[in-house]
Amino acid sequence: MSGIPKVILAGGKDQSPRRFHPWIFSGAISKIKGDVQDGDVVEVYTNKEEYLCTGHYQKGSIAVRIFSFQQVNPDEQFWKEKIEKAYNYREAIGLIGNNNTNVYRLVFGEGDGMPGLIIDYYNGTAVIQAHSIGMHRDKDKIVSALKEIYGSELKAIYDKSKESLGDRHGYIMTNGYLFGEDKTKEVLENGNKIKVDWEEGQKTGFFIDQRENRKLVGQYAAGKKVLDCFCYAGGFSVYALKAGAAEVHSVDSSKTAMKLTDDNIQLNFGGEAKQTSHVADAFDFLKDNQNQFDLMVIDPPAFAKHKDARHQAVMGYKRLNALAIAGIRPGGIIFTFSCSQVVDKYLFHGAITAAAIETGRTVRILQYLSQPTDHPISIYHPEGEYLKGMMLHVE
Ligand code: SAH
Numbered sequence: 001m002s003g004i005p006k007v008i009l010a011g012g013k014d015q016s017p018r019r020f021h022p023w024i025f026s027g028a029i030s031k032i033k034g035d036v037q038d039g040d041v042v043e044v045y046t047n048k049e050e051y052l053c054t055g056h057y058q059k060g061s062i063a064v065r066i067f068s069f070q071q072v073n074p075d076e077q078f079w080k081e082k083i084e085k086a087y088n089y090r091e092a093i094g095l096i097g098n099n100n101t102n103v104y105r106l107v108f109g110e111g112d113g114m115p116g117l118i119i120d121y122y123n124g125t126a127v128i129q130a131h132s133i134g135m136h137r138d139k140d141k142i143v144s145a146l147k148e149i150y151g152s153e154l155k156a157i158y159d160k161s162k163e164s165l166g167d168r169h170g171y172i173m174t175n176g177y178l179f180g181e182d183k184t185k186e187v188l189e190n191g192n193k194i195k196v197d198w199e200e201g202q203k204t205g206f207f208i209d210q211r212e213n214r215k216l217v218g219q220y221a222a223g224k225k226v227l228d229c230f231c232y233a234g235g236f237s238v239y240a241l242k243a244g245a246a247e248v249h250s251v252d253s254s255k256t257a258m259k260l261t262d263d264n265i266q267l268n269f270g271g272e273a274k275q276t277s278h279v280a281d282a283f284d285f286l287k288d289n290q291n292q293f294d295l296m297v298i299d300p301p302a303f304a305k306h307k308d309a310r311h312q313a314v315m316g317y318k319r320l321n322a323l324a325i326a327g328i329r330p331g332g333i334i335f336t337f338s339c340s341q342v343v344d345k346y347l348f349h350g351a352i353t354a355a356a357i358e359t360g361r362t363v364r365i366l367q368y369l370s371q372p373t374d375h376p377i378s379i380y381h382p383e384g385e386y387l388k389g390m391m392l393h394v395e
Helices: 076-092 133-137 139-153 164-168 208-220 237-242 257-270 283-287 309-327 347-358
Strands: 006-009 023-025 028-034 041-044 051-057 062-068 104-109 118-122 125-130 156-159 174-178 188-189 192-194 227-230 247-252 275-279 295-298 332-338 363-369 386-395
Touching: 023 076, 028 295, 041 062, 051 133, 076 104, 076 139, 104 188, 104 208, 118 139, 125 133, 125 139, 133 139, 133 164, 139 156, 139 174, 192 237, 192 257, 208 295, 208 332, 208 363, 227 237, 227 283, 237 247, 237 257, 247 257, 247 283, 257 275, 283 309, 295 309, 309 332, 309 347, 332 347, 347 363, 347 386
Parallel strands: 006 041, 125 156, 227 247, 227 295, 247 275, 295 332
Antiparallel strands: 006 028, 023 062, 041 051, 051 062, 104 118, 118 125, 156 174, 188 192, 332 386, 363 386
């Protein structure tokens, strides 16, 4: 394509894009032809000037986020086709036109061939989160694509990119509606009502990625005394109560999160639920409440956001899970998770094993857990697998 700046890779550095890995690291670049600013579209070439791929440029360790391995002109039509493909896939897996669930991830970055872009759908409102300035700049094209694809079903689009754009670019914008406004903010997930606060809440408002695991917890919760640790909006608590748990205790250190949990319990059960909210540190709560629970959900925030923090994070998972394993009643079940991308499933497994050894209890793995199908993982981008979980049985 004429006019698009060219990024030329150093010799031998073409292997990664040839295997469709969607990132070009800065160290792989030998030179850039043309004036390139953060957010610009660039074409990537081998040192023999053979075309490889097209993406958004941004200074930093990941210098190019690739959205096409064929020469393209990324105009409105291009983005529309990409988003339409993501929509058709969600329709094929039964998430669109579903009477029990109207909340799902429409675009999952690299997993949908759109690195740097997250779009979550909340019952008529699309919440956009750009993680790259290139995607942020293309937001008008994304907005018109969404309007065209959803038609009158789409009531609002909210842009929540300020935090995800980071310090270098986030200052250029404030979060807000790009179209319409929705004040109800209520969604349905597997028949459960959930209030979602995309304006003030964490991430895009709700942890959609735990949908299938919440359902699984529901399958084991009947008659159990359940602890929902790091509960945020109380999703796991709602499912456990719906399934007939004897009692549910929800723990989060954030008062705002606890308010969301309380609202969601109220929304689904009125004042009748056998549920107690605790604004507390999860580590302290586990220490103070040993031998109380039959089923525990341990779903902490990412302990490591960068590789440098990985060791500390692994130690954190070990300490947390040792408390859970030591404290659960005999015959109890623990659903434990990590959403740190830099702690892969093997490291997480290691941390849990070390935690079990420390307690000396008999622990069995009943199931390995992951992210749901609206968070697909490109086989060429294993980094996309960020949510890992284990279902444990403790004697
Ligand atoms: N399980 C939730 C998502 C959890 S997100 C769901 O299904 O939606 C992680 C939560 O942990 C956040 O709400 C955050 O406020 C809380 N948190 C962070 N550190 C904590 C700590 N030390 N003790 C208790 N909660 C904590």
